Amino acid sequence: MSGGEPVLQLSEVTFRYRVPNWPKPWKKRLGAGIHKVNLEVHSGSILGLIGPNGAGKTTLLHTIAGLHRHDTGDIRLMGHDREMLGWANAQRHIGLMPERVNWSGTSTPREALQRIVTMRGEEQTAEELLKLVGMRSRMDTPLENMSQGMRQRLSLACALLGSPDILLLDEPMNGLDPVAQAAFRRLLRNLADSGITIIVSSHNLQEMELFVDSLAILHRGQMVAYGSLNEVEKALGCSPSLLVAGNGWCPPSAGSFGTGVTMDKIEPWHGEEWRFTLHRNRGWTGDEKHDVLQAIEGAGGRISLLQTVLPSLEDLLSAATGESADEIGFEIASDSLIPVRTWEVGEDE
């Protein structure tokens, strides 16, 4: 791909599941899905797809991967219309790692991967990829005896087959221990640096913040925010807050820290005498954190913790939708798609 042309472009893409309409199951109605999603992802970047359970992350990844045929809108891969590329050509650009694949059976990772190699009609050998994902010593272990971490690695190896331009990873950190997660993040960064575009889904914003270049927040099948973490925070008016804990003198109000600062209620915390959180619309610079430190310690207090806290997914979703955390949490119980920003409900809803 040359210049700034996006590797993947989604324009107003909508896909809705067809669900049985009891008591007339043959007469399907439209269920949950994704609604008018717009997205542009450039070569070598990592996009984090984030949202609560049932937000449509997997559906969006499956739609991009061609597993669902979108109802309306356009998907362009490498500058070409997905439909025009043809099935096999389009799929060669894409590697999909589904969520928590529970590889089972008596065959080995080498055989399982070789089978996918055959499906793709590639010349690549399974061994190379298994080494890349750290499974050199487990190539011939029966699948049913593998840990979830090993299964995740095998799924990643499948996604990497044929060196696709776009990697779609659905909750890849699930089942990985912290050490493996760090190694996984490094591997993703290396892959992105080599020009592969990665879209990775998660419901954990803190985890995403460590390695993604941009974020897309999904809720009820709609994209409610998209951009770099800073851009998203700014757009939604949710900036990082400052968590302060310590002993001795405690500031009585936010006024001690200048204008535009608000403070949560003060409470004891993990053996410390007090803890509170400071909020400011534009976040906190290093100098401003230093000023907070000086203001407290200068008055006789002792700070044991001064930490920037990213807004939670709930905060971002609340800011984007204007709903409370409880309302957002309840939404996953429903299979219908209710537009967040617009209220375009079809007759067959």
Added chain:
Amino acid sequence: MNRLEREKRILNLSWFEARQHFRSPRMLALVALLTLFIGGGSWGLSDPNSTVTAQLQMDTPYEVLFLVSLFVLFSSTLGVVLLGFDGISRKRLTGELAIELSQPIDRTDLARSQLQGLWFAVFIPTFYITLWGVVLIFIQMDAWPTAGELVYFLIPTALVIYWYACIQLLASSVAKDLGSSVTLGVGVWMLFTLIWLLVTAVIASLMGVDVTNLESIEYNRFSEIVDLFSPNGVYQLLLEDKLTGEDGPTMDTAYIWTAAAFWSIIPSTLFLARFKRLKP
């Protein structure tokens, strides 16, 4: 990719699938079933002192093979259920299906490889155990079936296993969980293997055919027609067609082979169409 390369790829994938079945613990159960039923049937029915049914002579090895086909129907088709009831649903539940469906391979080719893989996995052991059964028949009767008879026995056997493989994978692609996979898989097998006689009798009585005498020519003719709608029935009619005299079916051979052609086309077409629309 040209046609030949595509077929080669499908064959390779089928072998991957079949190998996985061969190594599964279920294969042990299948081989035990086949050995007991086909081997045991061949040995017992070819015993010169045995009398199974007054109507059917067992003077030639083919006649013994024809009766052994009842055991093939019971064991090999059960084997297809055993290996194939969760052929698609398990992959859907484990997430492997999403990986497979996202590969740059035509879905028809992928579906065919699943189908052939299951067919290989059941037909190959059935084939070898049938050959062993023929040896047992020779030991008892001191006579071999002709090569033509053996081939004629194996072709419908291969076909009935193929039909069941299509039906099982179709049922498995509809099932969304393990429970419904088992219910659909075993349910279909029970319908054709155990309940079909009852179905035939009920339809016959509804259509005014005398069902008090199951040996009557009228009922026999009627049941032959109903049997065309069952894979087991068509299998039996195909094999019966080779029998001579009164043991053969009253129906014209063309009808039986036409039904066999339909059973070969319709379930597989339905499965391929279903697979094309499959969602992971």
